[in-house]
Amino acid sequence: DTAVSQTPKYLVTQMGNDKSIKCEQNLGHDTMYWYKQDSKKFLKIMFSYNNKELIINETVPNRFSPKSPDKAHLNLHINSLELGDSAVYFCASSQVGRENPPLHFGNGTRLTVT
Amino acid sequence: AQSVTQPDIHITVSEGASLELRCNYSYGATPYLFWYVQSPGQGLQLLLKYFSGDTLVQGIKGFEAEFKRSQSSFNLRKPSVHWSDAAEYFCAVVISGGYNKLIFGAGTRLAVHP
Numbered sequence: 001d002t003a004v005s006q007t008p009k010y011l012v013t014q015m016g017n018d019k020s021i022k023c024e025q026n027l028g029h030d031t032m033y034w035y036k037q038d039s040k041k042f043l044k045i046m047f048s049y050n051n052k053e054l055i056i057n058e059t060v061p062n063r064f065s066p067k068s069p070d071k072a073h074l075n076l077h078i079n080s081l082e083l084g085d086s087a088v089y090f091c092a093s094s095q096v097g098r099e100n101p102p103l104h105f106g107n108g109t110r111l112t113v114t
Numbered sequence: 115a116q117s118v119t120q121p122d123i124h125i126t127v128s129e130g131a132s133l134e135l136r137c138n139y140s141y142g143a144t145p146y147l148f149w150y151v152q153s154p155g156q157g158l159q160l161l162l163k164y165f166s167g168d169t170l171v172q173g174i175k176g177f178e179a180e181f182k183r184s185q186s187s188f189n190l191r192k193p194s195v196h197w198s199d200a201a202e203y204f205c206a207v208v209i210s211g212g213y214n215k216l217i218f219g220a221g222t223r224l225a226v227h228p
Binding site: 004040041042043044045048056090092101102103104105106107108 | 146148152155156157158159160163202204206208215216218220221223
């Protein structure tokens with residue numbers, strides 16, 4: 001069984017559209033994350049939820065809205081997509097606590113905005 | 115501000131040779147340090163972590179890293195590289211705040227010659 005699964009794997013869409021990426025973890029972890037990896041492989045945290053509560057919200061345009069219906073799921077909805085949103089988005093999970101970094105990452109969703 | 119620097123963008127080694135990937139951090143308090151590996155098209159996998167205690171930590175896949183406070187470094191090493199080690203390697207630090215906000219370095223791409 002996949003620990004952290006995210007769908008879709010690839011997403012190609014036009015500017016101005018709204019799209020969602022879904023993430024699910026079956027590890028029983030309390031904390032889930034969204035990371036963005038740009039074309040230069042630079043990774044930056046976007047959001048983190050702990051038990052459905054938003055705990056980290058980086059400087060991300062408000063076109064990006066995470067939603068956590070339960071602690072096993074963290075979805076990412078993006079409104080009015082822009083060219084600069086093209087990147088690979090990774091979901092991850094961990095237990096809470098500084099000694100527990102994101103342990104399991106999904107395989108990423110490559111978003112291409114044309 | 116907290117930061118992580120990986121001075122080498124790209125490293126090439128021969129199979130069977132030893133490897134050292136450099137990582138320097140900028141952080142006032144005792145850092146929590148991590149190394150991750152990302153294979154092509156995959157998410158990140160945690161190789162090892164350091165919180166306190168013995169400054170030489172062992173990880174998976176035969177990797178180890180040494181924390182040197184005086185040099186603000188946490189270099190990753192492997193005595194004998196295998197072709198399957200070709201990947202992108204990321205050093206990361208967790209900053210304070212109680213939550214797992216990882217700050218990543220820019221990554222080092224490792225190529226392995228047969």
